[in-house]
Amino acid sequence: MIQQRRSVVQRSLDAIEQMGNKLPHPITLFFIFAFLVVIISALFSAMGIMVEDPRNEGEILTVKNLLSADGIQYMFTSAVDNFTGFAPLGTVLVTMLGIGIAERSGLISTMLRGLVTSVPRQLLTATLVFAGIMSSMAADAGYVVLTPLGAVLFAALGRHPLAGLAAAFAGVSAGYSANLLLTSLDPLLGSLTQQAAATYDQAYAETINLAMNYYFMIVSVFVLTLVGTYVTDKIVEPRLGSYDGGIQAEEVNKLKPEEKKGLIGAGIAFIVTCAVLALLIVPEWGPLRGPEGEIVNSPFFMSLVPVILIMFLVPGLVYGIITKNITTDKDVADQMSDTMATMGAYIVLAFAAGQFVAYFNETNMGIILAIRGAEFIESTGFTGIPLILTFMVVAGFINLFIGSASAKWAIMAPVFVPMMMHLGYSPELTQAAYRIADSTTNIITPLMPYFAIVIAFAQKYDKKVGIGTLIATMLPYSIAFSIVWVVMLVIWLLLGIDLGPGSPIHYTR
Template structure:
């Protein structure tokens, strides 16, 4: 990593050296594709060593046992599930479908023209904050922010003559931190509320019935400003200075919009508004469904919605700019987009095997329950209990990437423990959300981590896991410290974490 340390303070020089060391160690690891293959093989071996080790779910009394893949039955599973593991790799379809829309907008020049419009119309000093804020709010669209914002952030920074990886990192940090902060309610709130209420019901059924989807809203809304400010400062003061000047082949000088580009932008913008209006109608009408909005057919199809919202304006702009004159031109541009994703597709194969093996062996579940049992046996109370619980959650996040999957395992254990120590279920859930969010961006087991690496490699083909983790660690640490300070203020003032959701039980 090239960086200019001549004008830096002693603290930042020391910090940069430490991050350089982390990057060096991390990049000594094999390529991400090979690393996931090695990890998949390692899981197979470990499952054989710990075969038969089991834990008991204290709520359901279900026994979960490590399944041995280092056996004839395991070999049968490995061979017969390989294709399915690849196809079922959660981000694969979402990334490819979304990138078809974004790619067309990029190939036709719409994103390039939009970028120029932003560069010449928005103050540079506001762009980092706007990008982080957009990342935080993107959790409204579940995981779509991981696919859309990091590549756009990189392009935006590049157009401003800034380092594209800094833009990618800022967006990634905002999206990851956004799962613990938002100005609106999201599907995550609904999922966690259900799991928390079920866990609390084992101690106090009457109280469990009062737990609502808004249980963490006050704290989550206040956290939006916190994450936006911290994310902006870390990007501008640490991450981008450490990256230094970008000298890649993608760098270019932006000129003002031409008459044709302006006309294409106007018509593409009109196409976007019409498409957006149709989507709003569908979301409130034919695709509204009978249940909660966040469980509606429309909400469950957000990946396709995002594809359409990019595809239609991109198609219109391509026709106006003469980049698309017939169906063959359209096919060629879409093919170029998919060709640019070939490295990610190959990576998804080995990553999909690893994720599937880890889930099939139950190793993550056993680790999580043992961590919960450890907390129960510590005898900690107060600050020690809170910090230990958060530490265990952050550790578990390195083994189980899904937020809802982790809470499905941890809530039945931690919520009753914390209630017996006078902490409300809502407060326990808040601690979980903070711990989960701050470690999402530094765990290779996050399902979208390979996606971010693939986007980053468009600007630096040699980038490895070490480079990405070293970029994201400052955000992770800063978010954690900032949230701990805000949490302390919240506890000292006794502010409810949400409507009718006190800290104490």
């Protein structure tokens, strides 16, 4: 009976993959999306669609017509900025410079070959999912570091690389809100929650701390790691089937003396690099600390991309020099150039995606959609758990169209935080519910900025991978994470456990 149910699930995912892959190439699709935004903006503008902006009382938001004279002027004058300002572009390219040296010098492949002899196979998936969840400490760097490394690691073990990519992507993106430590997301969302709560109860808002969801998110790390491991091993990898392109076990066990010496040198270089970076961060006088010595939202968090570049580059250089894969500065330049040459398809895709995202934001269509969704929930008249679940469904739906967690919360918090407070639920609970809905749907929307780069990584192993393939692969994670996380929140709600330090479930004046 269980096998039959699994067969139905597998057939459903196959159908989703087939339908999705009938869509045009992602580059073409983003150009089509951009064109549709232009046409729809003209229609909605002519229809006079407008909403009141809850962030600015009395301000009316209308749809900007991109077929108007001003709109056409905007499309022509902003095209370059839309491309260069596309958020993942610089992050990906700069990070790949360092990863490219570590990869082409042979460091990464040698590390993997050594790793597979020391890490128990049964713990690999859990380790990868856990690392993905924890990578939110490095903002968005996990997308461009862990997802390709997950694929390479699985391939080295003879497992399907797309399963490794999926496990890492699930941890990085669907588990984005969970962490054992506070991340930059906590003060980012927390400040908006405080501001929204102040409109209903100024005194209570002053008691809210930015770590309001900390306890809940700590427990979430371990729960999601278990769920992600199960989904990878029992659903995703069996569906993908066998993979024949990995490094064989006999090859893995053979590390040459110079490779072992190179690994030792790279390890020492990594430790020295970390020590030097620590001098910039740990002491109170550290130049990468915040103005009052704070770490969260400090220059360190704002400079994680060059930090990652350095942490890959230095050990990669040392390894290459020791193994004589790098003998002159020309070798370094060539290896970096070769890495950038492989990113050509992504750069083209970034241009198309950048235009679409910019057009969608410029027309106000995303904001209006979010506000309409908020109004819908308010009109249902739901209370209690049904209200919270409805709120999460709408927040997740909106996330399919607007990728930025802070942008959505800036729109939704002024509506839902006071509304929930009026019904007896704390701002801390409302924010936790939002974070769950926002995270779990990241991995199934092509409009998430890093969705494109994940497809590019996947196509290194299977040229036929398209939007449908990735969505079908990630959908089990999205569903499983959503169900388990919602159950966790309901249990938290029923037991009345604090979500964080001094952060109750229920609101009382």
